[in-house]
Every structure is written in structure tokens, then in C-alpha cells.
Amino acid sequence: MNASATTDLPVVVIGAGPAGLAAAAHLEDRGLDFLVLEAGPYAGTAPRDWAHVRLFSTWDEVVDPAAEKLLAPTGWVRPDPAGYPTGGDWAGLYLQPLADILGDRVRYRARVTGVSRTGRDRVVDADRDTQPFVVHIETADGREERVLARAVIDASGTWSTPGPAGASGLPALGEKAAADRITYRVPDFRDPAVRARYAGRRTAVIGSGASAFTALAHLAGLADSAAPGGSDGGAGTKAVWILRRGISGSTFGGGEADQLPARGALGLAAKAAVDAGHADAVTGFRTEAVERDTDGRLILVGEDGRRLDPVDEVIVLTGLRPDLTFLDELRLGLDERLQAPVELAPLIDPNQHSCGTVYPHGVNELSHPEKDVYLVGMKSYGRAPTFLAMTGYEQVRSIAAHLAGDREAAERVELTLPETGVCGGSGLFDQPGTTEPGGGGCCAAPATLTIGAPGSSGGC
Template sequence: MSETTTELPVVVIGAGPVGLAAAAHLGERGLDFLVLEAGPHAGTATREWSHVRLFSTWGEVVDPAAEKLLAPTGWVKPDPATYPTGGDWAALYLQPLADALGDRVRFGARVTGVSRAGRDRIVDADRDTQPFTVHVETGEGREERLFARAVVDASGTWSTPGPAGAGGLIALGEKAAADRITYRVPDLNDPAVRARYAGKHTAVIGSGASAFTALAYLADLAKTDEGQGTHATWILRRGISGSTFGGGEADQLPARGALGLAAKAAVDGGYADAVTGFRIDAFERDGDGRLALVGEDGRRLDAVDEVIVLTGFRPDLAFLDELRLGLDERLQAPLALAPLIDPNQHSCGTVYPHGQAELSHPEKDFYLVGMKSYGRAPTFLAMTGYEQVRSIAAHLAGDREAAERVELTLPETGVCGGAGLFDQPETTEQEQSGGCCAAPATLTIGTPATVSSGGC
């Protein structure tokens, strides 16, 4: 790059956990940066699941460089052994971090395109010496063009959930049934949302921790007076095996292991029926407006009142179309990273910590980080994202040794993805003494969940 280009800021897309951590590491390295966030607050997406508790503790979701930046502001770190909700994470950590970063975090700034100055994706000539151009729309409808020496896309995948259709496309009738379908874990603490599911028959589609959480919530509702008659049908594309319910008592993130036990308890307790090997082809309304689910094999399930689709997320790559990205054809993750995170082979604990080398693309100094770097793989942990941006910041600062150094040890784990149960009480001193690898207690749906504090 030219001397003029290297004086430009690094543009970070997204003011979520990993985007703000990237800013903290860039600032620690003395590099200029600008964070662009489409929403009105730090952690806009995180706030949309504010009712859900993480399965990682505070000690695992605070970035070290961010903590160092926050210390002089009087910020007090929450108890490292406790589990935050999404709302806690946003309000008690992400927003204070954005405030500490000051006016270098811009809200209401939606990135609509990234390219090289004067170069579409076809042009080779002097490509790597040109700055990036970042097109931005503000809340007032104003358009801007910004220039950057590097771009770090930490915009996540929250806005692009997977559809119900088994082939990766929306099922027939899915769009028309939007009034009875949600793609998020419902907040049953909200009276209006609670009334939507109370006493109703709900289909839950998906096999990850988010599906476990939804099943646990619905089972808990069924135990209440207002929720009598609440029932779930759990739709799985595959059969039930030893790994269906995750790591369970072998999971070194105990709150995550507890989720699988909660889902199993919902089925064993009769609050949910599991339908296996069912791949959805269509939704059809009956005379009452309820939805019948039709499988690819012609099977047809009894009509349900509501559907919760939790089939994972996928990256939005449309605004990056003029960049030269090297992505795995299956996972849509960077080519060097994809073999390390393939969910057919890996869980969180078997993903080798990685940095700029594995995240690089043919487009020099452009990086996908955080959830978006994993493409369609569900095995992402926040601490993995923090290690990613530490390495990238070191690389952009010219510190090759630090960029290549591994500074993260992950716990050995079961199945990853999703979040924990909301109604978890504070752990007792005895439970905390169980340490990293203590097994979570078996959960009874309808009563508060108790887990060991972990420590990994």
C-alpha cells in the first residue's frame, strides 16, 4: 500500500462483541479505526435475545484488551463465575466499551458495499495498493463513501437465519405463514409473547442449543396454570443418537451441557414429542389457519398453532460482492478456516485457535471475523473471536510474531452454539468448587436450573 493509504483508518463493521474487541485491539496497537454499526446501540443484535442466558461465564466473554481499556473509566467487571444474559452482556459490557471508544464508534451507519477504490472484482492492476471504499447509509437516508486501509467485517449472522426448508431454501408456504412462524427463541417473559404460546401446540425445528432452549421454555410454561395445554413437537432432520442432546454431563461448559439435559427432560417428561428424520417441504394451512407440516417423503404432521424455526444462521455476503473472497463452498467460511470448524468433525473445544493467517482472503487486508467468519458452522465461541481480532490487529501493526502466536486455550467441549437457560440462580460456593470440568446437575423442567459455575 502507499504511504497515504496506510494512514487511513481500519474500518470495522459491527459494534457487537467481536467488532468492539477488534477496535480495542487496534487502539491498543496505536492504529486508527472506525466502527460502523447499523443499529442505534452497541450490541444491537445481542439485545434482541436479551432474555436468553449465555452458556459462557462473564470470565469467558470479556476481551482482555477491552477490559484494559475499560479499567480507567471506573468500570467494574461482573463476577467472572456468573452467567450473563444477552441483555446483561450488552448493557454492562458492550455499551460501556463503545462509550469508552468514543466517537470512533458510529451508530445508525449501515454498510451497503465494500470495494477497492476504482477497482471492481475483475480488475487486477495495482489492486492491493488501492484503499478500500466503504459505502454507508445513515439513518437519515444520507449516503457516504469512506476510505480504509483494511476492513474487518464483524457484522455477524443474526439478520440472516436459516429457513425451515430442508434444502436450504424456504419451504413452500413458509413465506405466506410468516404470521405464525418465528426464527428466534421467544421471550416468554413478555406477556404478549407468553400469551401467543400459552396453551398452544408449537413445532420447534432445529437440533442445536437454541432449539434446546426453546423446548425448555415451552416446557416451563406448560407447568404453569396459564400454560396448561402447552405442548411442543420437536422436528429433527436426523434421528436421535447419543450426541443429539449435546455434551450433557461431559461438557466442560456446564451451562451448555445443561441445555441438552433440559431438552431431554422436556421429551422424557411428556412436554414435547420428538419427530425424527423429518425434512420439511411445505407448510399448509387448515380451515382454522393452523399449520400442517409436510415432509419431503410425503409424511404429514398434525396441524400446529405456532412454529419456531431454529435451523442456524448464514452470512450475508451480498454487500461484499465486489471483493475477492476465498470461501469454502459448503460452509461459506474462509478456505483455511473451514476444515478446522467443520461441524461434522469439530466442536468448540477441538477448533484450533486461529488468527489472520487462517482468516485471510485473496483480497488483501480484508477479514471476516466472529460469527460471520464461521459461515454456516454453529461452533463459535466469543473467546475464539477475541483471539481472531487480537491476531489481525497485530498483523496490521506489523507484529508478525504476535500475529502468529496462539494466546488462547479452549475447553474441551460437547456440542456448541446457542445459549443457556434464563432462570438460573446464583451458584453456591459448594457448586463453584466443582471447577472447570464439574458435571452439571440434571435439570427438571419447570424449576430453576442449577449448574456448576465452570471456569474454563
């Protein structure tokens, strides 16, 4: 196929989440043909999975400008810019309406199983860049299809591939066999069945990021519900917080200095859970094995031979990682540690950067040896947790400009990020729809969080 014929093909966007639909909106704004392929049955499948969790960022920070431009003629009005959406809000009030506008250019239940160059595996050089991409799809009824594309934007995220409990990056010995007592998500404590699962029991929380903070705060709220005026029987609820490192001044994030108020409040909530005795911290513990005692409870065994007291449940929140299996026939340039594009990796290294110190970036940092294939959104960060939605929107704006031939716009950076704290994960509020007086935006005063307040459902 010649180059001119290739440019007549659509840009295939993988994933109808925040970054994928923002990419579609920018391609639409540029007059470029595109097709969005979504494995789930609706837009925002991943945010719907964590519908109960509140974002760190306000509505003002999680709506893409090109998407809002598409939505405006329909009468859509952005929710309170200073409010903090949950994952369910984000999907239902923004992502699904946006996907609905795009119509049949968004295909649901279309799981991408492979991407390559037509007639060229990753070994073949001849005429490689002039060949279109071929995208293999599996439909809900098991049929296989293929779609040709001029470019591929992979916005499939990392939600489907959580990290294991094992400190080596592989599942701990016995981890799979203990699956009935292990979860890799923040449980929805609004659900009575979920509350009953953890109430009055001892739960290990493995992880040191925002999701672990959220789980600790919820478990503390469940424990407090047993106090006078509490809503249900949380007596005896106890968390054991497992950290691979020690506790330092930065363990709980930016606190009151955090320019994302929800993020700062969340770290303070986790600290309050520890200070109140609702959670015991076990530091320097690297999980090697998961065993069962005679009662079926789980015993975590460390690499150093330590055996912790039995727990009833384990919540593993050790981060997410990209699924690269369906991109195996493409020539990707990925950092060997983070699995992020090699030019981007030094800018997002979590050992050096938080969300706000990541330099805004676009097509140059996201390019690969394979021309016109891009990993965007959470997936572009590989294993780094320092991603913000605003960063993804800037990424796809730059890529769409590049594909439209507007090099000046592609290389222009127009983004200022909030600074400090621990990134990724969720927010948690006692008053989810409000901000402090005079606040709003990324620089408002930190929100006040009360754990287990009377009448609280324990949700976000």
C-alpha cells in the same frame, strides 16, 4: 493513491458487537486508527435482541483482555467472573460501556451497503492491493456516504440472516405466507403476551441445536406452569420437535461431561422435556411445504410426503448464515459448504468438531485473496455453529498485531477452549447468578436445571 497514503487511513470495523468492539480495543492498544460502523442504534444490537437468553460462557470468558484494559481506568469492574450473563447483560454491562469509551470512533445507524477497492471492481487486477478500500454507508435518514479504509474487519455477525424451515436451505413452499405464525428466534417467555401466544397451544420447534433446546425447555416450563403451584394457564401446551436426523447419543450434547456447564445443562433440559412428554420428537423429517387448514393452523409437509398434525405456531431454529451481499466486489476465498475462509473451514467443520476441538487460529487462517480484508467472529464461521466468544477475541488480537506489523504476535496462539458438547446458542438456568460449590470457569460441574419451578417466570 500510493501505499504510504493508504496506511494513513483508518481500519474500518463493521459491527459494534463483541468481536467488533474487541477488534477496536486491540487496534487502540496498537495505536492504529479505526472507525467502527454499526447499523443499529447502540452497541450490541444482536445481543439485545436476545436479551432474555443466557450465555453458555461465564463473564470470565466473554470479556476481551484488551477491552478490559480500556475499561479499567473508568472504574469499570468485571461482573462476577463465575456468573453467566444474559444477552442483555453482555450488551448493557460490557459492550455499551466499551463503545462509550471509544466515543465518536463508533458510528451508529450506519449500515454498510458495499465494500470494494477504490476504482477497482472485483475483475480488475491492476494495482489492486495498493488501492484503499471504499466502504459505502447508508445512514438512518437515507443519506449515502463513503469511507476510505486501509483494511476492513467485518464483524457483522450472522444474526440478521436466520435459516429457513425448508430443508433445501430455501424457504419451504408456503413458509413466507405463514409468517404470522412463524418465528425464527427463541421467544421471550418472560413477556406475558408471548406466554399467551404459546400457552395451551401446539408448537412445532424445527432445529437440533442449542436454540431449539432452549425453546423446548421454555415450552416445557410453560406446560408445567399449569400444575398445582404453577403461575399461569399452560394446560395443553405441547411441543412437536422436528429433526432432520434421528435421535442418537449425541443429540442432546455433552450432558454432565460438558466442560461448559450451561451447555450441558441445556441439553439435559431438552431431554427432560421429551422424557416428560412435553415434546414429541419427529425424526427424519425434512420440511418441504407449509400449508394451512380450514382453521388457519399450519400443517408441515415433508419431502417424503408425510403430513404432520396441525400446529398453532412454528419456531424455526435451523441456524444462521452470513450476509455476504455487501462484500460481493471483494475477492473472498470461502469454503463452498460452510461459507467460511478456506483455511479455517476444515478446523471448524461441525461434522468433525465441537467448540473445544477447534484449533485456535488467527490472521493466517482468516486471510483472503483480497489483501487486508477479514471476516471475524460469528461471521468467520459461516454456517458452522461451533463459535465461542473467546475464539473471536483471539482472532482480532492476531489481526491487529498483523496490521501493526508485529508478525511474531500475529502468529502466536494463546487460547485453550472448553471441550465437548454442542456449541452456539444459549444457556438456561434456574439459578442464573450462581454456580455449583467449588465450580466456576469452563470446567465446573454441570448446573442443575429445574424446568417450570414454582415461582419461575419461565425466562432464562
